[in-house]
Amino acid sequence: MFNTVHEDGLQRSGSFQTRAGLVRTPTFMPDGTRGAVKSLTPEQVASTGVDVVLANTYHLHLQPGEGTINKLGGLHDFTKQRLPLLTDSGGFQVFSLAHINKINEDGVTFKDPRTGDKIFLSPEKSIQIQFELGADMMVAFDDVVALDAASRGRTLEAFERTHRWLERSLAEFQKLSKKCTQAERPLLFGVVQGGLDKDLRRRSLEIVQSLPVDGIAIGGLSVGESREEMHDMLNYLGPLYDADRPRFLLGVGDPIDLRYAIEHGIDMLDCVIPTRNARHGTAWVEGDARIHLTNAKYIDDSSVIDPGCDCTTCQSGYSRGFLCHQFKVKEPLAGTLTSIHNIRYLQRICESYRR
Ligand SMILES: [Zn+2]
Structure with missing residues (x-):
């Protein structure tokens, strides 16, 4: 699905089609966390030349809820944002912001920080929310571990669970998009994890690329490791990507890192x-x-x-x-x-x- 226009070493430029329009890469995507890029109108966002805007599944699920947004016409109509919209899975926020009650094979139970209500998120639930929001690009729900706090055992557990959850996300995605024509179908990105362990990262990338996902998302970087460690991992992964899918590095937006990532094969980045x-x-x-x-x-x-x-x-x-x-x-x-x-x-x- 990815159309390469030019390649130079690991670096490339190209484009791919979404149901809401063409995405030209490399591209930076601003974060419209709660449905708006903070303090900017969609017209002001469009004036910056970006092709994609992010929205946050975790925050929109808690407030106002995907049901309300769906009733008001979905994210595009609700926010008046005409550019292609990408929603994340909610996983990163659940693991970094919420008070977690329980993580098991089914999913994660956590407390809504505002109301105290118990909320359950799972791979299926995350995909259902992203469909109800009306996202053009979605991200599979993953098990996220903080690099500094992670023991080898917990990293391994999260690594293995992330791939089992990806298969469940993919099954739910295929079920919900079955009736869509090719032009109406949103896109699904699978997440590569593995912390700073190169062997785990390579295996994770191989697993994600063996599945019929539309794009590759690199998660779990820029979460507290040093710049050198992040660059070392991007350099390692650079030659291992499939050519035919867009590659999205989550949560990176410092100009130095942006340049490094693009020079090592990344097509899309987002950051606050x-x-x-x-x-x-x-x-x-x-x-x-x-x-x-x-x-x-x-x-x-x-x-x-x-x-x-x-x-x-x-x-x-x-x-x-x-x-x-x-x-x-x-x-x-x-x-x-x-x-x-x-x-x-x-x-x-x-x-x-x-x-
Ligand atoms: Zn200026």
Whole structure:
């Protein structure tokens, strides 16, 4: 399904079709965690040139619930986001945010942090939620372990369970998409796990690639390991990917890591970093340097964030001085304008590799 346009070593550019439109790669995908990329309208998101927006199964399941979103026409109609939408499985948030009561072969029981209600998520349930939300791309539910806390035994257990859960996710996906025509069918990504163990990673990738999933997702990186360890693993996995499926690295968005990942065969990345940094006044400029717009030295600076940038914030001429002032008086517009710049910054990197 992946159409390679150009290859150079491990690095490649290409495209693939989803039911909501074409995705050109490499591409950065901003996180619309609760149905919105924080403080941005869909029009502002589209102005950054991104092809895909993420939404979060865990958060939307808890609030307002997939039933409500479905009643309001599904995620596209509900959010007015026209770009292809990818939902994650909810697994990462369950394991990192929720108070877990029980994990067993069936799935995970955890407490809703807001209401205290008991919630159960399983491979089948996660796929059902993603279908009800109306996602164009879905991710299979995996068993996630924190690298630092994981014993070898727990890593192995999660590794083996992730593949059993992938087969269940795939069966549920095939059941629910049976009546879809090829043009209506969403896509399913299987997740590769294995922590920092190269042998486990290679076996995990082989298992995921042996199944009829549409895309490969690399999970469990950028979760506390060093940059060198993450790069070493991406370098190791680079030559092992199938050519015909898109490869998605979850949760990575620092420009240095983004470049490294793309140069080692990754096609798609997502992260909250550009918008989170922006809300705190941090912007990327030429050469991957960071400037902190809250710094008092910018208050009388008439230049835009980055004179070489083509984002609507820089092109409209908003000065560092104006942004510094708006950050100081806690005006949300400052975060919005800087978010547009930061997302565009990452997307420009992706576009430079496409060229
Ligand atoms: Zn800009």
